[in-house]
Amino acid sequence: MTTDTIVTAAMLAIGDELLSGRTKDKNIGHLADLLTISGIDLKEVRIVADDEEAIVAALNGLRGQYDYVFTSGGIGPTHDDITADAVSRAFGVECIHDPDAMTLLGDMYARRNMDFTEARRRMARMPNGSTHIPNAVSTAPGFVIGNVHVMAGVPQVFQAMLEAVLPTLKTGATVLSRSVQSPFGEGDIGGPLGDVQKAHPQTSIGSYPKFDGTSFSTELVIRARDETILAAAEADVRAMLEGIAASRRT
Amino acid sequence: MTTDTIVTAAMLAIGDELLSGRTKDKNIGHLADLLTISGIDLKEVRIVADDEEAIVAALNGLRGQYDYVFTSGGIGPTHDDITADAVSRAFGVECIHDPDAMTLLGDMYARRNMDFTEARRRMARMPNGSTHIPNAVSTAPGFVIGNVHVMAGVPQVFQAMLEAVLPTLKTGATVLSRSVQSPFGEGDIGGPLGDVQKAHPQTSIGSYPKFDGTSFSTELVIRARDETILAAAEADVRAMLEGIAASRRT
Numbered sequence: 001m002t003t004d005t006i007v008t009a010a011m012l013a014i015g016d017e018l019l020s021g022r023t024k025d026k027n028i029g030h031l032a033d034l035l036t037i038s039g040i041d042l043k044e045v046r047i048v049a050d051d052e053e054a055i056v057a058a059l060n061g062l063r064g065q066y067d068y069v070f071t072s073g074g075i076g077p078t079h080d081d082i083t084a085d086a087v088s089r090a091f092g093v094e095c096i097h098d099p100d101a102m103t104l105l106g107d108m109y110a111r112r113n114m115d116f117t118e119a120r121r122r123m124a125r126m127p128n129g130s131t132h133i134p135n136a137v138s139t140a141p142g143f144v145i146g147n148v149h150v151m152a153g154v155p156q157v158f159q160a161m162l163e164a165v166l167p168t169l170k171t172g173a174t175v176l177s178r179s180v181q182s183p184f185g186e187g188d189i190g191g192p193l194g195d196v197q198k199a200h201p202q203t204s205i206g207s208y209p210k211f212d213g214t215s216f217s218t219e220l221v222i223r224a225r226d227e228t229i230l231a232a233a234e235a236d237v238r239a240m241l242e243g244i245a246a247s248r249r250t
Numbered sequence: 251m252t253t254d255t256i257v258t259a260a261m262l263a264i265g266d267e268l269l270s271g272r273t274k275d276k277n278i279g280h281l282a283d284l285l286t287i288s289g290i291d292l293k294e295v296r297i298v299a300d301d302e303e304a305i306v307a308a309l310n311g312l313r314g315q316y317d318y319v320f321t322s323g324g325i326g327p328t329h330d331d332i333t334a335d336a337v338s339r340a341f342g343v344e345c346i347h348d349p350d351a352m353t354l355l356g357d358m359y360a361r362r363n364m365d366f367t368e369a370r371r372r373m374a375r376m377p378n379g380s381t382h383i384p385n386a387v388s389t390a391p392g393f394v395i396g397n398v399h400v401m402a403g404v405p406q407v408f409q410a411m412l413e414a415v416l417p418t419l420k421t422g423a424t425v426l427s428r429s430v431q432s433p434f435g436e437g438d439i440g441g442p443l444g445d446v447q448k449a450h451p452q453t454s455i456g457s458y459p460k461f462d463g464t465s466f467s468t469e470l471v472i473r474a475r476d477e478t479i480l481a482a483a484e485a486d487v488r489a490m491l492e493g494i495a496a497s498r499r500t
Binding site: 016017018019020021022023024025028029030032033034035036041042043044045046047048049050054058076077078079080081114117118119120122123137138154156157175177186187188189190191193194197198204205206207208209210211213216221223 | 266267268269270271272273274275278279280282283284285286291292293294295296297298299300304308326327328329330331364367368369370372373387388404406407425427436437438439440441443444447448454455456457458459460461463466471473
């Protein structure tokens with residue numbers, strides 16, 4: 001595996017409600033799951049408020065560092081939906097009522113005999129030069145500009161947009177993973193596990209304590225982009241655990 | 251309300267598992283809830299991997315910008331727990347086996363007839379000059395250095411540490427909030443709601459669409475630090491909704 005098979009991404013979740021506790025984010029974990037399956041490494045997530053300065057600063061901090069940036073939130077029809085303005089400013093382009101989005105939304109509201117209000121027209125706003133991300137749930141599109149994919153915050157809509165986006169992305173070698181349950185706590189296995197990690201530098205071995213209210217056990221997750229490398233590390237992890245178990249039986 | 255009653259904070263959640271999707275974070279929402287209740291404004295959250303460069307960069311990006319930074323994760327006994335090293339490097343101080351933490355942990359393992367292994371000794375490591383955050387669940391302390399509070403990633407332990415930390419923090423004027431349910435979607439209320447927001451600049455009015463699989467409704471959340479200001483905005487929001495309902499009955 002060469003480094004040119006690595007594709008990286010960041011997420012920017014936008015919304016006061018995520019920072020006040022009113023809304024518990026569901027999009028970060030969903031994106032993480034699907035990017036991992038797709039062979040794209042999610043390297044960083046930021047959550048910022050509905051604040052233009054904060055969005056512009058975060059976006060400009062992320063979009064140069066990673067292959068892709070995915071945003072959630074702030075593209076609806078109300079005054080607190082300012083993501084289109086902020087992304088436009090980050091890219092230094094005008095925020096326009098996109099003609100194709102105006103047609104798409106205008107036709108939809110006409111079919112439903114609903115007014116195409118000024119608020120609803122806001123949902124057609126995007127940076128000049130964007131392409132659409134289709135939205136099978138509620139029609140109003142997300143948009144792509146440069147390497148930034150701007151999606152809705154409502155989880156059903158975010159998920160529908162992500163489904164449309166994923167097939168358009170370049171992907172790297174998928175990270176394969178194996179999970180091994182350890183009945184021992186991290187304090188018992190930490191030393192030998194570090195030795196196994198050192199012996200298998202092309203893997204990443206994560207140790208995740210679980211607490212059942214009384215005692216700790218551990219889930220060990222071995223990750224690698226190559227099946228042979230993965231299997232060798234897994235065998236050593238299992239041998240290490242068996243060694244600890246055997247020493248306790250004597 | 252003067253601006254000196256505003257206290258700001260950021261969170262840095264650390265862990266490969268949050269970015270691979272293996273673990274769905276529970277600490278961000280919990281911290282957001284408790285800071286909001288305490289009158290501390292959570293302004294930004296970042297999630298980074300178990301990567302020293304990434305932790306140092308994020309921490310140094312955040313700790314100068316906000317009154318407090320809270321971290322989660324990476325303070326256990328295994329090789330992938332590198333938060334103490336990274337925080338030490340961010341502050342330019344040595345990462346030591348803290349003598350008081352060594353005593354605390356050594357005594358605890360002696361009482362339990364458990365070996366105080368090299369791995370377990372790792373849990374006593376922290377930047378030189380730190381103070382402890384007590385941990386009622388599993389003894390190993392978190393630590394405070396400067397304005398950075400370093401806590402565990404396991405939610406039960408994170409919560410116990412946060413409970414110990416909160417009474418030590420300076421707090422600002424609590425943000426009060428009222429929630430008003432709108433049976434109308436955002437496209438129907440977006441225009442008039444923007445007018446209400448403009449008429450009440452000392453409030454922040456959030457509009458949160460809900461989708462039940464068929465249609466959208468909206469939760470409106472009005473936030474302010476003063477009860478009188480809050481009540482006036484709430485009355486106008488309710489009057490606006492009643493106006494829309496009345497116009498539909500005629």
